Amino acid sequence: xSLDLKISNTLSGKKELFKxxxxxxxxxxxxxxxxxDKCHIGxxxxxxxxxxxxxxxxxxxxxxxxxxxxxDVDDKIIARAExxxxxxxxxxxxxxxxSIDDLDAxxxxxxxxxxxxxxxxxxxxxxxxxxxxKGFAYATEDGDVYYRVRKKSDYGKLSNQNxxxxxxxVRVDGEDNKEDALDFALWKSEKKEGAYWSxxxxxxxxxxxxxxxxxxxxxxxxxxxxxxxxxxxxxxxHENEIAQSEGRSGCNYANYWIHxxxxxVEKKKMSKSTGNFLTIEDALKLYxxxxxxxxxxxxxxSSNIDFNEKTFGIGLKKLYxxxxxxxxxxxxxxxxxxYDEKLLEGFHPQSxxxxxxxxxxxxxxxxxxxxxxxxxxxxxxxxxxxxxxKQKFKIFTLKTYIDTxxxxxxVLELCQRSTSxxxxxxxxxxxxxLGLTIxxxxxTLKKRGEARSxxxxxxxxxxxxxxxxLGISVMDTPKGQLWELxxxxxxxxxxxx
RNA sequence: GGCGAUAUGGCCAAGUUGGCUAAGGCAAGGGAUUGCAAAUCCCUCAUUCAUCGGUUCGAGUCCGAUUAUCGCCUCCA
Numbered sequence: 001x002s003l004d005l006k007i008s009n010t011l012s013g014k015k016e017l018f019k020x021x022x023x024x025x026x027x028x029x030x031x032x033x034x035x036x037d038k039c040h041i042g043x044x045x046x047x048x049x050x051x052x053x054x055x056x057x058x059x060x061x062x063x064x065x066x067x068x069x070x071x072d073v074d075d076k077i078i079a080r081a082e083x084x085x086x087x088x089x090x091x092x093x094x095x096x097x098x099s100i101d102d103l104d105a106x107x108x109x110x111x112x113x114x115x116x117x118x119x120x121x122x123x124x125x126x127x128x129x130x131x132x133x134k135g136f137a138y139a140t141e142d143g144d145v146y147y148r149v150r151k152k153s154d155y156g157k158l159s160n161q162n163x164x165x166x167x168x169x170v171r172v173d174g175e176d177n178k179e180d181a182l183d184f185a186l187w188k189s190e191k192k193e194g195a196y197w198s199x200x201x202x203x204x205x206x207x208x209x210x211x212x213x214x215x216x217x218x219x220x221x222x223x224x225x226x227x228x229x230x231x232x233x234x235x236x237x238h239e240n241e242i243a244q245s246e247g248r249s250g251c252n253y254a255n256y257w258i259h260x261x262x263x264x265v266e267k268k269k270m271s272k273s274t275g276n277f278l279t280i281e282d283a284l285k286l287y288x289x290x291x292x293x294x295x296x297x298x299x300x301x302s303s304n305i306d307f308n309e310k311t312f313g314i315g316l317k318k319l320y321x322x323x324x325x326x327x328x329x330x331x332x333x334x335x336x337x338x339y340d341e342k343l344l345e346g347f348h349p350q351s352x353x354x355x356x357x358x359x360x361x362x363x364x365x366x367x368x369x370x371x372x373x374x375x376x377x378x379x380x381x382x383x384x385x386x387x388x389x390k391q392k393f394k395i396f397t398l399k400t401y402i403d404t405x406x407x408x409x410x411v412l413e414l415c416q417r418s419t420s421x422x423x424x425x426x427x428x429x430x431x432x433x434l435g436l437t438i439x440x441x442x443x444t445l446k447k448r449g450e451a452r453s454x455x456x457x458x459x460x461x462x463x464x465x466x467x468x469x470l471g472i473s474v475m476d477t478p479k480g481q482l483w484e485l486x487x488x489x490x491x492x493x494x495x496x497x
Numbered sequence: 498g499g500c501g502a503u504a505u506g507g508c509c510a511a512g513u514u515g516g517c518u519a520a521g522g523c524a525a526g527g528g529a530u531u532g533c534a535a536a537u538c539c540c541u542c543a544u545u546c547a548u549c550g551g552u553u554c555g556a557g558u559c560c561g562a563u564u565a566u567c568g569c570c571u572c573c574a
């Protein structure tokens with residue numbers, strides 16, 4: 001099936017047909033984090049979304065070069081390092097490692113290139129020099145270098161800023177010697193221990209914005225396909241990147257700009273002062289990584305996404321359902337294990353995959369794509385429920401559904417653990433959280449089994465009730481008693497108080 | 498103050514380059530199944546898209562106004 005890929009481009013404010021610069025290839029740059037502290041779940045959301053988008057582009061046959069930077073030279077890093085009594089680069093390298101570990105725990109795949117600013121100082125200096133040569137930048141007698149905003153006639157095109165309106169709002173800092181209040185720093189003349197370099201303009205360090213322009217051009221060229229980041233970066237960061245890059249190259253910078261929404265917690269913007277600030281590390285203690293990813297998938301990437309207990313409760317229930325379904329299906333397949341693989345070649349329930357592709361090609365509509373995922377699991381359960389059909393048919397159909405779902409689930413990084421691993425991890429979390437032990441559950445279960453074989457249903461119902469109050473629901477199946485977490489149990493697992 | 502968004506059923510949410518019956522999830526109700534349950538499956542569940550006005554043969558979708566919420570304009574994914 002051939003589909004057109006459409007992307008909402010911040011630059012035009014419209015959904016556009018995507019045309020790569022080079023057929024079959026995509027260069028994408030997404031702003032990473034400034035590593036002055038541990039990453040929070042807002043960073044996680046952005047990283048998960050771009051991870052998913054990049055994976056999907058790969059699945060669709062594009063050869064993707066994905067660049068995600070670490071900004072490890074920055075005022076906040078310097079300030080924080082001073083507080084801690086370590087050098088800025090010590091702090092940043094520690095935080096880079098922490099960020100890598102966090103993303104790894106969320107099963108976010110590393111980008112093709114993950115450059116850090118401190119490795120590109122000479123390129124940054126050359127870039128700034130070039131801007132000065134072209135008249136887009138000037139040095140002050142203090143040794144600072146600024147970008148001459150009014151020289152770039154289309155400045156403001158990304159965020160629709162009007163320069164004169166901006167001028168009224170600009171913070172006036174009496175300290176500097178800017179030609180124009182709108183101009184922004186490319187190079188700051190400050191000699192902070194461990195965070196300055198020598199340059200033709202004097203000793204100092206790069207300003208914010210310039211590093212992304214430099215690293216993007218290093219890995220992707222003057223013009224590339226997609227630039228992304230959080231919505232909060234549109235102005236001034238991305239606007240300034242455009243100014244720098246286009247000022248230097250005279251070419252379009254990125255052809256498509258995509259911006260992810262921001263993450264809120266219980267509908268409030270996450271901030272340290274309101275106490276709803278959550279690092280990835282802490283979030284993972286509360287929620288399984290898959291649950292965090294599932295939550296991110298419930299809204300379109302461009303809108304804000306809310307983290308709240310209610311949604312986590314629903315999500316955990318769905319993940320439980322997915323795994324229960326897969327586990328039942330696999331059980332049947334394992335037992336049979338004698339289906340002819342050749343029969344399955346070329347046979348796929350097309351509509352499920354088609355629906356997924358249609359949704360994803362339409363501006364990466366992940367929530368809509370999730371409909372196809374749900375449809376797939378429902379179909380598997382439908383087949384499992386079928387009565388009076390040949391076993392061979394069931395197996396054949398189940399296998400094709402599972403094979404169809406596999407690449408879709410891989411893009412989303414859902415159900416990539418074995419179901420037994422999933423259940424044991426969730427159950428361990430549960431037992432730990434409620435201070436229960438598996439032995440308690442099993443001994444009650446044993447007693448109930450005995451009562452039941454004596455047809456003492458009053459006693460067996462009482463014991464089931466006892467387990468139910470612990471959030472464990474017991475099922476009687478042809479194979480005997482099975483237990484799992486009840487809806488109330490799952491809800492307890494995502495509640496924090 | 499400037500810029501940009503958003504407003505869809507009890508809750509979450511897709512749809513917004515106008516066009517057959519407004520996706521899906523959760524909750525709720527009914528049924529199949531079960532010793533009773535649980536799980537699973539099936540069925541039902543918005544004449545209506547913040548309000549008002551306009552354009553059009555036709556608007557949730559476009560235009561204008563109003564109301565509300567949010568983001569950015571200072572560091573932010």
